[in-house]
Amino acid sequence: DQQVKQNSPSLSVQEGRISILNCDYTNSMFDYFLWYKKYPAEGPTFLISISSIKDKNEDGRFTVFLNKSAKHLSLHIVPSQPGDSAVYFCAARDNNAGNMLTFGGGTRLMVKP
Amino acid sequence: DTEVTQTPKHLVMGMTNKKSLKCEQHMGHRAMYWYKQKAKKPPELMFVYSYEKLSINESVPSRFSPECPNSSLLNLHLHALQPEDSALYLCASSRGQGGWETQYFGPGTRLLVL
Numbered sequence: 001d002q003q004v005k006q007n008s009p010s011l012s013v014q015e016g017r018i019s020i021l022n023c024d025y026t027n028s029m030f031d032y033f034l035w036y037k038k039y040p041a042e043g044p045t046f047l048i049s050i051s052s053i054k055d056k057n058e059d060g061r062f063t064v065f066l067n068k069s070a071k072h073l074s075l076h077i078v079p080s081q082p083g084d085s086a087v088y089f090c091a092a093r094d095n096n097a098g099n100m101l102t103f104g105g106g107t108r109l110m111v112k113p
Numbered sequence: 114d115t116e117v118t119q120t121p122k123h124l125v126m127g128m129t130n131k132k133s134l135k136c137e138q139h140m141g142h143r144a145m146y147w148y149k150q151k152a153k154k155p156p157e158l159m160f161v162y163s164y165e166k167l168s169i170n171e172s173v174p175s176r177f178s179p180e181c182p183n184s185s186l187l188n189l190h191l192h193a194l195q196p197e198d199s200a201l202y203l204c205a206s207s208r209g210q211g212g213w214e215t216q217y218f219g220p221g222t223r224l225l226v227l
Contacts (some may be wrong), residue, residue: 021175034215043218044156075158091156099144099210100169103155 001028004092006058006104013111021107023090026071030092034101035064035075038087047088048075080111116140118220120206125225128194134222136204142217145187147179148203150221156203161167162187163210187209194226 005024013019023033031052036044050057050064050073057064063076077084090104117138126132136145144163148156161169162181176198178190187204202220207214 036218041221042163042222044118044206046215046217049215099207099214099216100161101156101216102157103157105155106153 001107003004003030003088004102004104006088006090006107008107009105010110012106013080013109015082015111016079019075019080019084019109019111021075021077021088021090021109022049023073023075023104025073025092027092027094027102029094029096030102031095032093033064033066033073034091034093035062036091037084038089038105038106044089056075072091077109080109082111082113085109086112117126117204117206117217119202119219119222121222122220123223123225125227126191127227128196130194130211131190131192133191134189134202134204134224135170136189136206136219137185138206138207138219139185140217141184142164142206142208142213143184144205144207145181145186146205146216147189148205148218150201150203160189161210168210191224194224196226199224199226 034049038044048062066073085112087106089106091101120135147159150156159173160179165181166206176222180188203221205216
C-alpha cells in the first residue's frame, strides 16, 4: 500500500512555462514533506521542504504548496528551464517514526527548449 | 557544504564475493542511512544509524551488514549477494534522526551482481 503517490510518471513542459508536480499521501501522521530532484546516475538532491504547520514555502523558482485537508502537495517550478529536466521525488515523514522518509514513485520532468 | 561521498561509484561482484560500500560525510551529522533503489522505483530505506548505533533495520537480509565505525563513516558489507540485489545503493545523512531534519544523499554506488 503506497502511502505517498505521484500519479503522473512523466510531465513535459515548454521552457519558460510553469511546471506543476503533484503528490498525494494517505498517512495523516506525516508532518514534514520534501522534494528531491534526481539526475540519472546521481543521488537525489534536496530541493525544498515544508512542514505541516505551513501551507506554502518558496525558494527562488521553486514553491511547494501543502493542502493538509486534501492530503496533497505540489511543487511549482517557474520559469522552467531545460536543466530542470530530471526525476522529482516527493517524500514524507512522520516525526513520531524518527526520520524515516517514505518516497513517492517519482515524476520525470522534461523541459523542452 | 552538504556533501555526502560514496565509494566506489560502480561495483561488479559475483555471488560468492565479499565487498564493501563506503559512505562519508563531514557535516557533523549524527544520523546516517542506507537506501536501495531499483530502476524506475523510489529509494527504499534499509538501515538507519543514530549516534553510531543501529536504530532501524528494515528487515534487510543478513547478506547485507552495515557498520558505523565513527560518526563520519558508514559502511555496508556485502556477502553472498543475489542477482536481484543489483541496484543503486544510496547513503544519506542528517543532523539528527528526530526533528525536521533534511536528509542529504550521496551519489550512490551502482552495484551489479553476476
